[in-house]
Amino acid sequence: MRSATRMPGWLAGLIGAAVLIAAWWLLSVTAFTPAEGTTFTPVPTPWAVLETLWNDGLAPYWSVFQVTIGEALTGYVWGNAIALLLASTVLLLPRLEPVIMQVAVVSYCLPVVAVGGLAIVILGGAKRPGDLSATAIFLAALAVFFTTVVGALLGFKAADRATLDVVRVYGGSRFTQLRKVRLIAAAPAILNALQIAVPSAFLGAILGEYMGAIDRGVGITLIKLQGDLDSTRVWAVFLLSAVVALIGYGIVGLISRLVTPWVSGRTTGTVSA
Template sequence: MSAPASLPGGAPAIARLRQALAHPWVGGAVGIALLLAVWTAVTVTLDNSSFPTPAQVAASVVRDGWAFYSANLSASLGRAGQGYIWGNLVALAAAALVMLVPRIEEVVTQLGVISNCLPIIAVGPIIMAIFGGRASAIFLSALLVFFTTLVGALLGLKAASASALDLVRAYGGGRWAQIRKVRLMAALPALFTALQVAIPGALLGAIVGEYLGGIDQGIGVALNAAQRQIMPDRVWALSIIAGLISLAGYGLVALVGRLLTPWAKERRS
């Protein structure tokens, strides 16, 4: 029996299929459809009330309504946004300070590693006991952002060409002039990549901080309440929506990075 590709029109059809799947959005749509199909098949097979089907999760979103989700999402996004800003600002300031005073690089990187290794579940209650629940959510969000942006900024700032740095030095420019005129531009591609990766971390830190308590509204608060009330469909819905928001933020920062750093397209590929 001959292979399907040897049939009349078989090879062009396969080529067209491969070309269609090469588009990122097509591959993503196919992946999501397969995921939903597997999810539905598993839930129907297990017949477990704590493992809702996609239809039950969607029905839960409709039942809870826009008022429920808008209040909780806006609260979490506000805290995640503040943590994202503070974490990035501190990381960028630390990276610039390393460029100005290279001797402190080891100390700064060690502090970054320590901040990344700290278990947020253990740190959160301490911050909440000292400053309150809202501050703990913002702090944990900034904590999960700091290390990622610090590493990306340091790698980007060091990516500047030696000839360009020598040129600035030849015209009398110091380390600060090198940062402004050369290193900052060279760091943008790596910096935008770090800012992308920091988006999910910022939202995760805010949700964990809310989950610990001391806050009235937020995704973490709603997740905690849904678990206590044994509402698995709402738990799944909140988790999926949080993931979709992180994905949307990741894509938005990636788009901004592509628009502002078109020269780095080949490097990203």
């Protein structure tokens, strides 16, 4: 007999981050060294990026990120709300499931460039300086729709059949089954889908800013920095974007652990050698 232990999530995260940083540094000092006679490099070292962030301070970056975070959060709420509503409708009207699934699949397969081009024509960008971009909000909502629809449907179908039969025997309707059985059974899958949707919403908002008329945001800032060949600050914005997405992912994950403690619990057992 031998003890079977699982690596803690925080340790796995630290190891993964260390590997990524090491690979980043290795590429910057080997494959992407500055050309002879110049100081420009497309891949600066991690230390150069951190030094730039330290010298600049977070204030100028926050004024950029707060717009994109607002767009991502708004799109996240709308996209997930519509996805959960449609998934719930399928349970009440099962014949609609093929239609809803086709809509979800089509939304996932649509080319973002084409959809973004149509969105900017129909919805436009920010109406006034400092406003959120309607196109960015739409693409953020579209980015989370498929994941949440599929996750919710799979979760709803995970409900115990015997428990559903008990509710039916006592005169419960499909809505009662949904409220008292299916939602509880589906909570882990729904929360997992909502957690995965966080980085997708942030990415969708950034892509929308690339296409939408907006004066401030991560997307337009990256365009300006790329035009100035300021690779160090491009990577700084990229690093901060990863941190913001990771924080959002962690917050939803923490909520998931609090709401579904029976899933997040860890036990240590023994297995045969």
